[in-house]
Amino acid sequence: MENNKTGINRFLTKISKPFVRFYNRFMDGSLGTKMSHFVMGSGNVYHGQIIKGLIYFIIQAGYALFMITCPEVNKTPLGYKAFINLITLGTQEGDIFTPADNSMLMLLFGVVTIGITLMYLFAYNSGIKSSYKADQDIKNYGKVTSFKQDAKEMLGNRFYITMLTPAALGAVVFTLLPTIFMILIAFTNYDKERQAGLKLFDWVGFDNFTAFFTNPTGEIAARFLPVLAWTLIWAFFATFLNYYGGILLALLINRKGLKGKKIFRAIFVLTIAIPQFVSLLAMRNLIGEYGPLQNFLVQTGILSEPMSFLANAPNVWTARITIILINLWVGIPYSMLLASGAIMNIPESLYEAAKIDGARKFTILRKITMPYIVFITTPYLISSFVGNITSFNIIYLLTSGNPKVTGGYIAGGTDLLVTWLYKLTIDEQQYNLGAVIGILTFLITSIVTLVTYRRSKSYKEEDAFQ
Amino acid sequence: MSDNTNTKTKIKFFNQTRSEKISKAGAYILLIALSIIWLYPILWILLNSLRTEFNVDGTMVGTVVSHYWPKQFGFDNFKTLFTNTYFPVWFRNTLFVAVFSCVLSTMLNLSVAYVMSKVKFRMRKPFMNIAIVMGLFPGFMSMIAIYYILKALGLTQTLTALILCYSAGAGLGFYVGKGFFDTVPQALIEAARIDGAGEARIFGSVILPISKPIIVYTALMSFTAPWMDFIFARVILGEQNTHLHTVAVGLYYMMYGQIVDTSRFTVFAAGCVCVAIPIVALFMYLQKYYIEGSTAGSVKG
Numbered sequence: 001m002e003n004n005k006t007g008i009n010r011f012l013t014k015i016s017k018p019f020v021r022f023y024n025r026f027m028d029g030s031l032g033t034k035m036s037h038f039v040m041g042s043g044n045v046y047h048g049q050i051i052k053g054l055i056y057f058i059i060q061a062g063y064a065l066f067m068i069t070c071p072e073v074n075k076t077p078l079g080y081k082a083f084i085n086l087i088t089l090g091t092q093e094g095d096i097f098t099p100a101d102n103s104m105l106m107l108l109f110g111v112v113t114i115g116i117t118l119m120y121l122f123a124y125n126s127g128i129k130s131s132y133k134a135d136q137d138i139k140n141y142g143k144v145t146s147f148k149q150d151a152k153e154m155l156g157n158r159f160y161i162t163m164l165t166p167a168a169l170g171a172v173v174f175t176l177l178p179t180i181f182m183i184l185i186a187f188t189n190y191d192k193e194r195q196a197g198l199k200l201f202d203w204v205g206f207d208n209f210t211a212f213f214t215n216p217t218g219e220i221a222a223r224f225l226p227v228l229a230w231t232l233i234w235a236f237f238a239t240f241l242n243y244y245g246g247i248l249l250a251l252l253i254n255r256k257g258l259k260g261k262k263i264f265r266a267i268f269v270l271t272i273a274i275p276q277f278v279s280l281l282a283m284r285n286l287i288g289e290y291g292p293l294q295n296f297l298v299q300t301g302i303l304s305e306p307m308s309f310l311a312n313a314p315n316v317w318t319a320r321i322t323i324i325l326i327n328l329w330v331g332i333p334y335s336m337l338l339a340s341g342a343i344m345n346i347p348e349s350l351y352e353a354a355k356i357d358g359a360r361k362f363t364i365l366r367k368i369t370m371p372y373i374v375f376i377t378t379p380y381l382i383s384s385f386v387g388n389i390t391s392f393n394i395i396y397l398l399t400s401g402n403p404k405v406t407g408g409y410i411a412g413g414t415d416l417l418v419t420w421l422y423k424l425t426i427d428e429q430q431y432n433l434g435a436v437i438g439i440l441t442f443l444i445t446s447i448v449t450l451v452t453y454r455r456s457k458s459y460k461e462e463d464a465f466q
Numbered sequence: 467m468s469d470n471t472n473t474k475t476k477i478k479f480f481n482q483t484r485s486e487k488i489s490k491a492g493a494y495i496l497l498i499a500l501s502i503i504w505l506y507p508i509l510w511i512l513l514n515s516l517r518t519e520f521n522v523d524g525t526m527v528g529t530v531v532s533h534y535w536p537k538q539f540g541f542d543n544f545k546t547l548f549t550n551t552y553f554p555v556w557f558r559n560t561l562f563v564a565v566f567s568c569v570l571s572t573m574l575n576l577s578v579a580y581v582m583s584k585v586k587f588r589m590r591k592p593f594m595n596i597a598i599v600m601g602l603f604p605g606f607m608s609m610i611a612i613y614y615i616l617k618a619l620g621l622t623q624t625l626t627a628l629i630l631c632y633s634a635g636a637g638l639g640f641y642v643g644k645g646f647f648d649t650v651p652q653a654l655i656e657a658a659r660i661d662g663a664g665e666a667r668i669f670g671s672v673i674l675p676i677s678k679p680i681i682v683y684t685a686l687m688s689f690t691a692p693w694m695d696f697i698f699a700r701v702i703l704g705e706q707n708t709h710l711h712t713v714a715v716g717l718y719y720m721m722y723g724q725i726v727d728t729s730r731f732t733v734f735a736a737g738c739v740c741v742a743i744p745i746v747a748l749f750m751y752l753q754k755y756y757i758e759g760s761t762a763g764s765v766k767g
Contacts, residue, residue, distance in 0.1 A: 073618045108614055152664075159665035160585040163577040164593075167637025170574060173615065174634035175600055178608030249500070255493055266750065267501045273749030274508065275694040277714050278738040281721065282511045285530045285731065292510070295532035329504065337757055390604045392697065418604050425610060426701060438607035445602045 022125075025132045036131040040124060043131025047138065051147045056127040063120045076105040078113055086110025089188070090200045104196040107188070111181050115172060186435035192428060208436045220433065223409040228440075230320070231416045235388040238327050243381055245328055246335025247373055251365075253336070254343045265340065268333040276330070280397040283326050284310060311402035316413035319403055323414060327394055335380070342376040343369065382452045386445045395419045417441045510534065511742075514735035518542045528729035543736035552708050553737055556716040559625055563712060564692040567629045571636035571688035572681065579643025579680075580669060584655065597638045606697050613701060623704050628712070631698050632691060642759060646680040647673075683759030686752050693745055713741050 026037055032046025041056030070079030077085070086109075090101025134144045145153075154162045186208055194201040212224050253264050271279065287293050289306040297303040313319040346369065354364050395401060401415035401423065410428055411420045417437055425434035518540030519527040526542060547553045581587075582594060612631060613622060621627040650673065658668045674681075692699070696714035703710045711719070717737045720730055749756060 105614065105618075108611060108618075112615075155666035156664040159669070160581045160587055162666075163581050163669075164637075167574040167578045170630075170634035171597075171600070171637050174612060174630065175608065175638060176596075178611030178615065179600065179603050181611040182608050252493055252497060255490070257490065258493060264497055264501065266753075267504060269749065269753060269756075270508065270746060271504055273746040274742045275690075275714065275745060277694060277696060277718060278511065278742050279507060281718070281734075282507045282738070286507050286510055288530060290530045290532060292532055292534040296534075329507075333504075334760075337760065341757060386602070392606070418606075421604060421607060422697070425607075431610065435607070438604055441607075442603045446599070449598075449602060 022128075025128060029128075029132050030135045033128065033131040033135055036128050040127040043128070044134060047131070047134040047144045049134060049144055049147065049150075052130065052150060056123070056130070059120070059123050059127075063116070066116070073109070074102065074105055076102050076109055078109050078116075082106070082109040082113040086113075089202050093200060094198060099197050100200055102197045103188075103194070103201045104190060107184060108181055111177055111184065115177050182435045182438060185431050186439055188432055190431045191433070192430060195429065204432075208432050211433075212436060212440070220409050223411045226405075227411050227415055227417060227420055230414070231389060231444075234320070234324070234416060235385055237324050238331065238388040238391070239381065239385045241324065241328060242331035243335050243377075243384070245332045246337075247339045247370075247377075249332055249336040250339035250343055250373075251369070254340055265337075268336055271329070272333050272337070276393050277397055279330070280326070280394060283329070284398050287322070311399045313403050316403060316405065319399055319414050323394065323398055326398060330394065331384075335377070335384075338377050338380055339373050342373045345376070346372050382449065385452075386448060389416070389445055389448070390418050390441060391416070392418050392422065396422070417444075511735050511738050514732050515543050515739045516540065517732050517735075526729075526732070528732045530728070530731050543732045544740075546733050547736045547740070551720070551733065551737075552711065552716060553713070553740070555709055556711050556713045557740070559710065560692055560712040560714075563625050563628050563632070564689050567632040567692060568685050568689040570629065570633035572684045574633065574636040575639055575684050575688070576643050576677070576681065578637040579640040580647050580673065582640055583644045583647035584650075584652070597640065600638055606701075609698065609701050616702065622702060623707055623710060625703075625710065627702050628692070628699060631702055632695075633688065636688065643680055643684060646677070646759075650676065679755050679758050682752055682755040686748065686756060687759075690745055690748070693741060713737065717741070 026034060029036075030043070030046070032043035035046065036043035036056075039057065040060035041053035044050075044053030044056060046053075067079045070077040070081045072078070085101075085106035088106075089103040090106055092098065092101040094100030137144050187203055187205060188201050189204045189207070190201040193199060211220055213221055249268070253261055285291055287309050289308055294303065294306040298306060307314065309322040310319050313322070350368050350372075351364065354368060359367070395414055395416055396419055399412070399414045401412035401419045403413045405411070405413045410423050415423070418441060421434045421437040421441070424430045424437065513534070513536050514530075516539045517527075517531075517536035518538045519531070519536065520538075521527055526546075528543075582590065616622045616627045616630070621630070654672060655668055658672045663672070692712060694714060696712070696718055699712045699715045700718075703712075703715065705719070705724075708716070708719075717734055720727070720734050720737070
């Protein structure tokens with residue numbers, strides 16, 4: 001009980017900290033700092049930091065102008081109107097004379113305006129901070145820093161800000177905002193019939209999510225579980241078969257006294273270097289009905305006549321097993337490289353100690369080599385499992401998700417969640433359903449990461465080989 | 467008594483070398499067999515690019531055929547590739563995108579990696595958590611939104627848009643670089659600081675010179691990505707704009723476009739060879755850095 005209380009207290013203190021700091025600065029600061037809360041940069045001008053003050057002022061003026069004038073792109077406003085539009089997602093139904101409001105752009109611009117506002121608030125806070133710092137400088141040193149000194153600081157103690165800003169901007173515009181946009185799409189009815197500018201779409205709450213689990217027609221719900229199951233089966237086999245296959249290959253190549261290690265390793269690295277679309281499309285044709293492999297199988301009597309192993313396979317499992325096998329070809333070289341690295345790093349002293357103790361070869365392998373490799377490569381195992389859940393190329397290039405399945409909701413027999421997501425959004429424009437699949441995929445990968453990350457951390461703390 | 471143990475060890479020794487020999491031979495046979503399996507498809511593409519077989523009416527046989535070894539060799543496919551298709555344009559496009567996105571990505575990626583590793587600023591943990599969470603969303607889920615953001619900027623269907631797509635988010639992939647910078651001793655930085663060097667100087671003239679492995683690794687990865695990706699390139703550049711395609715998209719459409727033209731397989735193979743040779747050469751040349759980088763990333767998580 002007592003503990004719980006302090007927990008809440010600590011949480012509250014943490015939450016309220018920025019506000020307390022804000023309040024303190026306002027009460028404690030000079031007139032200029034107090035002014036800065038209303039007109040950005042006035043504190044700096046008050047202290048004689050003219051250029052810095054002007055920059056802050058321009059930021060505030062620019063933001064205010066942006067919010068009030070609401071500049072339009074493609075007839076859809078940004079600024080304060082974007083906030084209203086974000087809630088309504090458009091009111092003008094289209095008819096023959098007037099086009100409908102573009103709900104999609106309204107949603108996007110709403111998100112963009114929120115992003116710009118957050119950046120403004122960040123600058124606002126930094127403006128007050130800067131003025132408060134000038135107060136402190138006068139109190140402590142009797143003078144403020146010059147603009148030149150401040151600029152120099154950006155390459156000195158505040159260099160990390162200079163370094164992070166471009167990367168952060170890029171990530172916000174090209175990753176963060178788009179992702180938030182797509183998450184929001186999952187809560188709307190934006191689909192093929194409600195294309196941008198043709199018809200409005202609106203917020204529908206959790207309807208899309210419930211459709212995946214309890215749809216009245218049941219179509220998409222009926223497809224979801226099989227696709228999910230195959231995604232997990234695929235990820236499991238693709239990860240573990242490649243992993244242990246790679247370790248075995250590495251043990252084979254790194255055998256003591258074996259000649260031509262470098263040549264063998266180069267052969268397998270070669271397959272990593274070749275772009276996947278080349279090697280996978282080659283594979284697809286090589287094992288196709290007209291390719292030399294089938295010809296060989298027919299001639300030797302293993303097959304009675306050519307058949308499709310991939311997109312047109314008579315049985316879904318034929319295609320699935322073929323994909324997993326081809327993936328061995330793609331993936332084993334990677335894990336071989338990693339395992340090789342681990343093997344070469346095993347301290348010789350460990351082996352010598354084991355030999356002195358009279359350990360047999362197999363025992364050394366079981367007790368030293370394998371645990372060491374597994375210890376070093378466990379993080380790789382986790383990331384490759386996550387990577388396999390979202391692996392797009394191999395499925396798309398080999399089968400495009402086919403063979404077709406009855407009642408498929410365009411999901412074929414080998415479609416993973418991600419290729420299904422791609423088909424739903426790019427080919428079918430069912431953006432809302434695609435977004436839901438994206439979120440569900442995210443939930444799966446984050447659960448896997450969280451669970452295994454904790455495990456691997458406890459693993460690390462053992463320091464077994466350090 | 468002593469004689470007895472001596473012969474015993476002798477026999478044991480003798481047997482071991484013999485079984486050793488057998489298992490060694492087995493290892494060689496297995497490795498050679500595996501090498502053949504791994505080289506079989508690669509060699510096949512190479513052979514197809516050189517396959518010059520003619521139909522009765524004098525046209526080239528361009529389709530997939532059931533015999534592995536070509537009946538006749540020649541460079542006709544390459545000639546067709548360079549004179550009758552957009553391949554030279556695709557190649558130039560891809561090279562352009564690759565060079566710029568390589569420079570941009572490497573800069574963004576490594577600056578974030580360095581800061582996350584060596585500067586303990588207040589927002590460090592939240593930033594890292596956000597980056598991890600963002601990395602768990604399927605990358606192309608947000609493609610539609612990116613497409614419209616680029617459209618609002620008036621950039622869609624340009625190669626600049628593609629460069630931004632590949633490199634703008636590069637800062638989020640800082641883990642491998644961070645793993646590398648974590649191994650750089652803090653003392654090195656402290657020493658430079660005592661000597662009065664500013665943070666920018668420290669990064670420029672202390673850290674960068676010893677970071678060649680990670681720079682080469684990051685540059686290699688971001689340079690090769692545009693040659694391999696066809697998801698973003700396809701959506702951003704548009705299906706119809708043949709002159710804007712990258713090699714991956716162009717070659718994919720050559721085989722599986724709206725009109726499936728199976729008779730272009732040998733030309734497609736020639737294109738694949740033209741793409742694969744420079745990339746493979748680069749990988750082989752920088753193999754050491756590639757291996758170092760991928761192991762560093764995995765060990766550090």
